[in-house]
Amino acid sequence: MNVIHGLEMLTTPFGRSAVAVGVFDGVHRGHQEILKQTAREARSQGYVPVALTFDIHPSELFAPDSAPPYIASLPQRAELIDAYGGGIEAVVIVRFDRAFAALSPQAFVADVLEAKLGARHVLVGADFCYGKGRSGNVTTLLQSGARDGFAVTAVPPVLLHGERISSTQVRRLVAEGRLPEAVGLLGHPFVVRGHVGRGKQLGRTLGYPTANLLPAQPRQLLPGHGVYAAYALLGDGVPRRAAVSVGVNPTTDHDGRRKVEAFLMDGFSGDLYDRPLALDFRAKIRDERRFDTLAALVAQMERDIAQVTESLPV
Secondary structure, three states: OEEEEEEHHHHOOOOOOOEOOOOOOOHHHHHHHHHHHHHHHHHOOEEEEEEEEEEEEOHHHHHHHHHHOOOOHHHHHHHHHHOOOOOOEEEEEOOOOOHHHOOOHHHHHHHHOOOOOOEEEEEEEEEEOOOOOOOEEHHHHHHHHHHHOOOOEEOOOOOEEOOOOOOHHHHHHHHHHOOHHHHHOOOOOOEEEEEOOOOOHHHHHHOOOEEEEEEEEOOOOOOEEEEEEEEEEEEOOEEEEEEEEEOOOOOOOOOOOOEEEEEOOOOOOOOOOOEEEEEEEEEEEEEEEOOOOHHHHHHHHHHHHHHHHHHOOO
C-alpha cells in the first residue's frame, strides 16, 4: 500500500478513484466497513481504492485542551487501514492546518476530491462533515456529486449489541479498563507503541525489573490506572506475556506523573533501554492501589504475575 504524506506530494493526480474520507482513528469496525465498501466499489468499477485521512484530529487544531487522545498513532493508522481496509491501495494523509480547515465545502470537493484524487465515488460515514466551520455534510456532498458526476455513499454506522461503534465508545472502554469490550469494537488488538526510557530502576531492586514505555504518540490513549495482562512486542516477532502497570505508582512515586511500566515474563532478560516496544493490552487484573510497605507491594506483584500467567496463553 502506498502512503502519501501531504496533498503537495500528489504531483500526478490519481486517475479515477473511489475515496473513503475520515479521521479513522483506531480503524474500528465501523471504519473498516467504509474502507471495505470503498475497496469493493473500486474493484467493481476499475477505480483506484483510496483512503483520505488527516494527520491530526480536527479538534486538536481548534480546541487542543479538549481534543480526544488518539487510539492509534498515525503510522499505526496507515498500517491498520492496510490490514483491515479490504484492499485499499493508497492512503493520502492531509496536513490539517488552518489553511486546509478554511477551505469551503466547494473547494474541498473541487480542489481535493476531484482535482487531486480523481474521485468518481466518495464514501463517508453518515455523520460526515467537511469544509470551513463544518458547513458541508452528506447532503451537500450528494448535491456536489449530482452536479459533477461522482457517486456518494453514506455508509450507515455498524452496530454491536444495538449500539453504534464509534471512536468515542472505544476511548471510553479503554479508559475504563474494559479491554475485551474495546477490542470487540475495534476488531483488532489495542496496541500502544513507543520506546523504552529510563525510570527510577526500583523494580530491579525489588526483583522485578520493568520497562518504562514512552508512547510514540504524545496524545496516546492509555487504559485507566491499574495492572493489566498484555503481550509485549519487541520487533523480533515473539510476543511475550507482560504484567503492565499504568498509573502514578502511589506506593513509591510522588510526582503524580502517569507511567506505563511492563514486567516482561517468559524468561526474558536483556537491556531494553531505547529499544522500540509495543504493548498489546488484553485484560485488566486490578485497580491501582497504594501499599504500606515495599514487601506488601512485592507480594502483590507476585500475585499479579501469577494471574497474568493464568489469563494469557503462551
